[in-house]
Amino acid sequence: MSEQAREGARERSGSGDRGRLLWAFLWLRWRTLANSLGGRSRRTLDARIQAWVEMLIKVLLGLVLGVGAVGLAIGAVFAAPALEAGGKGRVVVLFVLRGGLGFLLVSLSFFSVFQAARGGGTRMTRLLLLPVSLRRLHGLELAASLADPWLLFAVPGLMLLTGLVAVLRPAGALAALLALVLFFALLATFATTLAFAVQLVFRNRRRAEWVALVAFILFMTLTFVPVLLDEHGGKRAREAPTEAPPAAETTAKQTEKESPEGGERQAAERSGDAGESGEAEEAAETFPIWLVPLPSEAFTLTLARASGPQPAVGSRAGAWIGVGILVLELLLLYRLSLVLWRRLLANPEASSGPRRTEAGSLPSLTLPGLSPVATVVAWAQLRAVWRTLQGRLALVMPTLTLVVLAFVFRPGGAVGSSKVGSAMGPATVAALLALGAVALALLGQQAILLNQHGIDDSGLSLTLLGPLSSQDLVLGKAVAGAVSTLVSLLPALLVVAVFHWRAPPLLWPAALLAAVATYALFAPVAAWVSVVLPKAVDLGQIGKKGQAHQGAAMVGMLSLGVVILPVAGMGLVALAVWKSPWLLLVSQAFLAVVCCLVAFPLLHLAGGLLDRRREALFLTVAERE
Amino acid sequence: MSHPLPSPEEPTGLALETRGLTRTFGDFTAVDGIDLRVPAGSFYGFLGPNGAGKSTTIKCLTGLLRPTRGEMRILGLDPLAEPVAVKRRLGVVPEDLALFGRLTGMENLSFVARVHGLPREVFDQRAGELLELMQLGDAAGTLVADYSHGMRKKLSLAAAFLPSPRLLFLDEPFEGIDAVSSRQIKRLLQSFAHRGGTVFLTSHVLEIVERLADHVGIIHRGRLVTQGAMDDLRAGSGEGRTLEEIFLDVVGAGTVDDGGLEWLGG
Numbered sequence: 001m002s003e004q005a006r007e008g009a010r011e012r013s014g015s016g017d018r019g020r021l022l023w024a025f026l027w028l029r030w031r032t033l034a035n036s037l038g039g040r041s042r043r044t045l046d047a048r049i050q051a052w053v054e055m056l057i058k059v060l061l062g063l064v065l066g067v068g069a070v071g072l073a074i075g076a077v078f079a080a081p082a083l084e085a086g087g088k089g090r091v092v093v094l095f096v097l098r099g100g101l102g103f104l105l106v107s108l109s110f111f112s113v114f115q116a117a118r119g120g121g122t123r124m125t126r127l128l129l130l131p132v133s134l135r136r137l138h139g140l141e142l143a144a145s146l147a148d149p150w151l152l153f154a155v156p157g158l159m160l161l162t163g164l165v166a167v168l169r170p171a172g173a174l175a176a177l178l179a180l181v182l183f184f185a186l187l188a189t190f191a192t193t194l195a196f197a198v199q200l201v202f203r204n205r206r207r208a209e210w211v212a213l214v215a216f217i218l219f220m221t222l223t224f225v226p227v228l229l230d231e232h233g234g235k236r237a238r239e240a241p242t243e244a245p246p247a248a249e250t251t252a253k254q255t256e257k258e259s260p261e262g263g264e265r266q267a268a269e270r271s272g273d274a275g276e277s278g279e280a281e282e283a284a285e286t287f288p289i290w291l292v293p294l295p296s297e298a299f300t301l302t303l304a305r306a307s308g309p310q311p312a313v314g315s316r317a318g319a320w321i322g323v324g325i326l327v328l329e330l331l332l333l334y335r336l337s338l339v340l341w342r343r344l345l346a347n348p349e350a351s352s353g354p355r356r357t358e359a360g361s362l363p364s365l366t367l368p369g370l371s372p373v374a375t376v377v378a379w380a381q382l383r384a385v386w387r388t389l390q391g392r393l394a395l396v397m398p399t400l401t402l403v404v405l406a407f408v409f410r411p412g413g414a415v416g417s418s419k420v421g422s423a424m425g426p427a428t429v430a431a432l433l434a435l436g437a438v439a440l441a442l443l444g445q446q447a448i449l450l451n452q453h454g455i456d457d458s459g460l461s462l463t464l465l466g467p468l469s470s471q472d473l474v475l476g477k478a479v480a481g482a483v484s485t486l487v488s489l490l491p492a493l494l495v496v497a498v499f500h501w502r503a504p505p506l507l508w509p510a511a512l513l514a515a516v517a518t519y520a521l522f523a524p525v526a527a528w529v530s531v532v533l534p535k536a537v538d539l540g541q542i543g544k545k546g547q548a549h550q551g552a553a554m555v556g557m558l559s560l561g562v563v564i565l566p567v568a569g570m571g572l573v574a575l576a577v578w579k580s581p582w583l584l585l586v587s588q589a590f591l592a593v594v595c596c597l598v599a600f601p602l603l604h605l606a607g608g609l610l611d612r613r614r615e616a617l618f619l620t621v622a623e624r625e
Numbered sequence: 626m627s628h629p630l631p632s633p634e635e636p637t638g639l640a641l642e643t644r645g646l647t648r649t650f651g652d653f654t655a656v657d658g659i660d661l662r663v664p665a666g667s668f669y670g671f672l673g674p675n676g677a678g679k680s681t682t683i684k685c686l687t688g689l690l691r692p693t694r695g696e697m698r699i700l701g702l703d704p705l706a707e708p709v710a711v712k713r714r715l716g717v718v719p720e721d722l723a724l725f726g727r728l729t730g731m732e733n734l735s736f737v738a739r740v741h742g743l744p745r746e747v748f749d750q751r752a753g754e755l756l757e758l759m760q761l762g763d764a765a766g767t768l769v770a771d772y773s774h775g776m777r778k779k780l781s782l783a784a785a786f787l788p789s790p791r792l793l794f795l796d797e798p799f800e801g802i803d804a805v806s807s808r809q810i811k812r813l814l815q816s817f818a819h820r821g822g823t824v825f826l827t828s829h830v831l832e833i834v835e836r837l838a839d840h841v842g843i844i845h846r847g848r849l850v851t852q853g854a855m856d857d858l859r860a861g862s863g864e865g866r867t868l869e870e871i872f873l874d875v876v877g878a879g880t881v882d883d884g885g886l887e888w889l890g891g
Contacts, residue, residue, distance in 0.1 A: 205770060359765030361735030361752075362728075364745060376739040384727035387768065459725030462733070462784070465687055466740040467712035539727075618689050622721065 021132060025144035033149075050535075050549075065153045072157030080164030083307045091281050094304055097161075101154075101296030105187070108150050112191040114543065116198035117212070128345055138341045142334075145188040145195075155184070165307045172306025175319035179302035182326035186295045189333045196340035203344075209389045209540050216393060216542060217400065224404040298325040367479060373468045377476025382483060384459065385448055388539035390546050394444040394484065398492040402437050406499035409433060428575050430503035431584070433496045434511035435568055438518055441489035442560055445481060447539065449526040450556045451548035452477040453617045454534040460621045464614055471607035477530075478523040478603055489515055504581035513588035514567040520595035521563035524602030529555050531606060531613045534620040566591055639698070640665040640792050640823035641686065646695035648681050655681040657847035658695065663825055663840065665700075668818045670838030670855075671827045674876055678847040679827040680720045683794050686825075687717045700791055713741065716790035718798050722781040726770040730761055730780050733769060734787055741788035748787075755783040758809055775801040782810060786817075793817065795826040799833055811837060835868040845876045 079097075082089030127137055145151075162180040166173035202208035287301045302322030362379045366372050385391035407413070411426045424432075442449075453460050463473060493511055497503070533549040540546070547553065570591060574584035610617075641663035648656040656678045663669045673679045684690040686697060688708050697704055704711040717723070724733050731752065738748040756762045759779035769777060778801050785793060793814070799807050815837065818824050828834050834841065835855070842852040851858065855868075862871045 359729065359731040361731050361748070362739065364739075372742070373740055376736055380725060380728060380732070380736050383732060384725050387727045457726050458721040458723050459728070461689065461719055461721050461723035462725065462736070464689055465712065465715070465717050465719065465723055466737065467709045468740050469709060615689070615691050618684075 018136070021136070021140055022143050025140045026147050029144055029147050062149070065149055069153045069156050072154065073160050076157045076161035076164065080161050080168060080307075083161075083165060083303070084168045086308050087281075090308060094285070094300065097303070098297065098300050101300060102294065104150070104154055105190075105294065105296050108148070108187060108191050109194055111150060112194040113198050116195040117202055117208070134342060134345060135338070137345075138338055141341070142185075142189055142192050142337065145192045146184065148188070148191060151184065151187055151191075158183075162303065165303060169307050172319055175302055175323050176306040179299050179306075179319075179323050179326060182323065182330055183295055183299040186326055186330045186333065189330060189337055190295065193333050193337040193340060196337055196344055200340060200344060205540065212542060213389055213392055216389075217396065220397065220400060224401075227404060227408060292322075292325060293329070295326065295329060298322045298329070302326075370475060370479060371472055374472040374476035374479070377463070377468070377473055378480040378483070380459070381452070381456075381477055381480035385455065385480070385484065385539060389542065390447050390539040391484075393542075394448060395488045397444050398437055398440040398488050399495055401440055402433065402492040402495045405436060406433055406496045410499045411502065424576070425579075426500065427503050427507065427579075427581070428572075430496060430500035431507055431511075431571055431575050433500065434493060434507060435514065435564070435571065437489055437492040437496060438511065438515045438567075439560065439564055441485050441492060441515070442518065442522060442564075444488055445485050446553060446556050446560075447537070447546060447548050448484065449481045449522070450529050450533075450552040451535055451537060452481070452526065452530040454530070454536050454548070454620060455539050457536070457538070457621065460617060464618055469607070470610040470614070471604060474527050474603055474607040474610055478527060478599075481523060481526065482519055485515065485519055504584075506581035506585045510571070510581070510585045510588045513585070513592045514571065517567050517588065517591040517595040518564050520592070520599040521566075522559060524599055524606055525559040525563070526556065527603055527606035528609065529559075531610050531617070534617050536621045566595075638665055639663060640667070640700055641669075641825060642698045643686070644696045646682070646685060646697060647693045648678075648685050648690060649693045654847050656685065656692075656844075659844065659847075659849040660852075661842060661849065662852065663823060665823055666818060666821045667840045668814070668824045668838045669826065669840045669842065670834035671825060671842050671844065672831065672834060672872055673827075673844035675829075677844045677876075679844055680796055682844065683717075683719065683796050683825070683827065687715060687719065687794050688712065689719065713788075714791045715794065716785035716788065716792070717794045718778070718781045718785050718796055719794075720796050722777050724769045724777060724781055724784070727768060729766050729768055730756070730772070730776075731765040733780060734784055737784045737787050743788060751787055751789075752783075755786055758806075758813065759783050760806055773801075775803060775806075778802055779806055779810075786813070790822070792823045793825065795824065797828055798826060799828060799830065831867075831869045831872055841868070843872060843875050850875050 079093045083093045084090075130137070132140070158180060162176050166176050201211055285304060287297055287304075291297045292301060299322065302319045305318035305322065362376055362383065366375045367378060370378070386395070409429050411417070411429075448455060453463075456463065489512075493508060497508060529552045533552040533555075535547075535549040535552070537546050537548065548556070567588060570587040571584055574580055574587050639662055641661060643659060643661040645658045645660065646656055647654065647658050659678075659682065661682075671679055671682070681690065685692045686699065686704070688704055688711070691705070699711050700714050702711050702714075725736065728736065734752045734755070735748065738752070743751070752765075756765050759782065761776060761779055761783070764772065764776060769780065772780065778798065782795075782798060785795070795814075798810065802810065811833075814824050814826075818839075824837075826834070826838070838855060840852075840854050841858055843850050853861075858868075858871060859866060862874065
């Protein structure tokens, strides 16, 4: 057979082609995963150690997933008969199934979004060059996503459970098996659609960073909700103390239990337990209409209605309702994913275009006490960092957190007027909040302060190629960090001042002096750590790619705890023991001067270290290139 | 046996000289004892196949990497002993282009100008001219992160020219640059060399080097296999030979004869 004839036959053979392409896509996914385990050759020992640790974590995760999948399969062997037998066993299985599948859905969504946001999606340009139609490429993407490790983790257990249910109750077998296939197809389509949507949003750098910023702030704000609700609940409880059962009543109940009449009553309560069991069964079998659209609920509904003693709660028709929902959702999601896919491929490198601003240069103002070269290093860092996602987060997060803390600990609030709050006094509470603001401002800057050179990307080469000394570089970076910390601290302190406006006015300048003292001690540590444990990062990202070296982060946390001790100790003595705001101010001023005097020689030493580590810093950035 | 380099007081007429320059990464020797001699005011083309050690050599010469062994003298100064003084006289376009992604084009230039201590009015004038030459005037206020590769390359070139250096190190400067800008940059480099500046340039495009360079060095597997004036090189290798032919001879490149890859284009 000639080559042309073979080519023609290959073009005609539709199913063979599909299988070959599907295999190629599956292989691509697994090869990428395997290569990421091996990692590429690293030049420095530190980079190699980090790569090994990452590989170890991935291997452990794989092991956990593998063992978990086997465990689930074993569990399914016991769960299927329990589901069929009814009673408490069925209740437990249904609750576990609903919870577990719900968790799987959330995990899958989270990882799809996270991976797509990190740029782990398909390389669209490469796909466009393949001699495959768009629709087929889309189908292959969906099919290949079935090989997602999170999905594979659940496959053996669910297949075994559904298979056994089908064997034990043939009447519902068809619906159960169909639901299983649809459920997995739906999960894969759902994850892929989410990934496509995120890729569409994130293909524009600026849009991606703003979306991530807003999402992160929203997420953080939501984590405060329980605290606020708790505070609100506490306040209500304080305002209505009579609603609580009096202690005398509780004692009476205890006495009653011990009497013979009490025994009879307990028997009646036991029959109530049976009622509770019935309620649990009813709850397990009830699928609220607002929850059923969730694929996990629709699948469990089908499985619940296709199994169990006859007549089950509800009818067998319920099983087909679940199947219907799954079919409908699959069709809708497939359509949506196809639309998103076409939009992605229509313009794979799309962007809204560069935003042009007035072509201003860096400020020419030389900061007092700094050389012009160190000043320009500081300006460059400030401008560059404040344009990143993490830089912006570092500016706003302390204020957001302090809004919640200052509200919760406000005078007259539940916590502020509690025994502890009253014992400390409003001035001490305000001082502690101000100290918290200082700590949070420094904490927010950790990714920047502890990795001052790794955040510059190829700007580090520009810096290293320039005629500037290491001392200028270290000093400039330290001043930039100080300005950034101060800018994030000031609004946070203002928030505390608004909620605690009756606190001694001297507290606020004392807080600023405390910040100066703390930063002066922390800056040399950060300078040293940045030079010893650099990591090339992108501050436009929130995940691991945007974080400082793990070792640096650990040293930073410990150091922060230590350097804040002097200001905290002296502040407490001045306010809680001597109750003198003046003493507070003077002590913090004294500390600020001493710490600055200590900081300068330490920063000078850090400059010396940087001189010796210039090449290591350059290679760290080059490693990422 | 290598002799020590002359002291800075001894005029050699060389802008750049190395003796036994070596750089290793673990067991791998990227640059293996090269002796470069770049005359002042020359246009030196530094050639070699991929992975030959060109970029590593430039990184050693510009202070980004420390040589494992060997000596260097740049504009009469020892870059290891006086790095800041040497860097004041250099302009560099390195492999990674050395730009802050989160600064605008103008801010990057302003950073370079202020690190080199240029007065404000000098900076304004030079930056304006360079941006116009590189056709980046409209993009001066755009973040470098939003630049295309060609725009970054042009900005990196502008940053290298800005402090008016005496010696330029350019690693693949024309890669990704459009024909119009490329022509203007070539003219600029030629006039820079005519005025006494020295250009040390690497490129894969041999035609560019042949047209611009008056001196050539060829590195292969970390070793400098040949070096000298272009005319001498041509004269020594036979009548009418192109740089490409000389290069292929020197690096011993294999050829694809007519019998190879029959399936291609069949």
